[in-house]
Amino acid sequence: MRSPLSWSARRRTWGPRSLRTAAVASVVAAVLIIVTGGVVRVTGSGLGCPEWPSCTGRSLAPTAEMGVHGAIEFGNRLLTGALCAVVGWLIIAARLQRDPSRSVLRGAWAQFWVVVLNAVVGGVTVWLRLSPYIVAAHFLAAALLLATATATWVRVQQLDHEVSAPVVLPRRAVTLSRLLLTGTAVLLVVGTAVTGSGPHAGDSSDVHRMPFDWAGVTVVHGVIAAGCLVVGGLLFAVLPGGSPARGRTGVFLAVFVAQGAVGVFQSLTSLPSVAVVLHLCGSALVWAGAVRVTLAVRQHGAAVPVADRPSPRPARPTAAADT
Structure with a gap:
């Protein structure tokens, strides 16, 4: 059974530069997720959006009455959406190479599932009203994402240097x-x-x-x-x-x-x-x-x-x- 990506790969390929850029972007986005999570914590905005996945029971986005804390927490959630887009870009770029690397594809898909895990843990963090143990798990899930993104980036770099003498x-x-x-x-x-x-x-x-x-x-x-x-x-x-x-x-x-x-x-x-x-x-x-x-x-x-x-x-x- 052919997927839309395999169908597209037969008709058009992307250059190595697009793959390198996507791999670097995924690493940067993973670092930003960790940093912005810290901003949420030190500003006391962890419950700026008191519900999940919506910000309130009636609104996906924060209201003006929720102030800066709601905006900071919602901004961190939006960054997760941007991270999903970057990982999707990486998956497409890896699949549309002239000679797709299985290890890079596996790394890209692994990032996708870790992003899903991190989002779920983030929702549980809100539901459990910032339990320190779940907050720790949220950070460690982000660290797992960064490790996966870094390993994928390294593998992309190695594609250009496989013929060099060890x-x-x-x-x-x-x-x-x-x-x-x-x-x-x-x-x-x-x-x-x-x-x-x-x-x-x-x-x-x-x-x-x-x-x-x-x-x-x-x-x-x-x-x-x-x-x-x-x-x-x-x-x-x-x-x-x-x-x-x-x-x-x-x-x-x-x-x-x-x-x-x-x-x-x-x-x-x-x-x-x-x-x-x-x-x-x-x-x-x-x-x-x-x-x-x-x-x-x-x-x-x-x-x-x-x-x-x-x-x-x-x-x-x-x-x-x-x-």
Whole structure:
């Protein structure tokens, strides 16, 4: 059974540039979803639209009486609609290539389903009146979307460089990259506990918070961040100079240090709203960077260095040599 996209692909194809642009746009949109979600929370606009999927029981959009909070929350919902359009564009661009890549198509469709998941979790967040646990799940769903978008973007980039010679990497680089990705994921999860026990509940009403000591969870968050920084530094040290993976690791470390500085600043200054939003933006960039580093190492880490290869067996003597 042919789909409308397969029917269109037989009659017209799109160039690689459209696919690259769509892939980058999906990453940008995923980052914006995380950042605008932070704006909703720090401005107390989480219940600016008290119902979902409509803003009120009678109106899809906020009314003038709902003020700026309704406008901010509704703007975040509109951005989700724009994200759906971007992902749809990516799916079409991936399918209408002259030689469609199955991995890129799978990544594009995965983004679509994660967007659906994120929208549903967002609706549950409103229904449960900003339960901190559901708010944390909403953020993690957005992080999953960003990881999927980043992986798809990396795969699109690789389509233009598949004929280039691979750079041989040491085995421990693969282990360190996986540890870095795992540590960064744990850092995000613990960060939701810091947020859930902190003062920015997302609304001015009496919203329950997670029953954790904020200072203690923040210290744990900082210790995990320090561990990730050490792992990233070790990975940078073992990667050969000039390799794409080393370049991406260097960028990751620079962003990570800046993100840590913002985190320390906001913790020492009673969590100002601007710093919280900047920290959320930094968390998105760090997470996307960890995904890119891991994929870069995996791309080139399949080759085994000569020193690690088993020694060839000596040739068995022939019958003539025995005589």
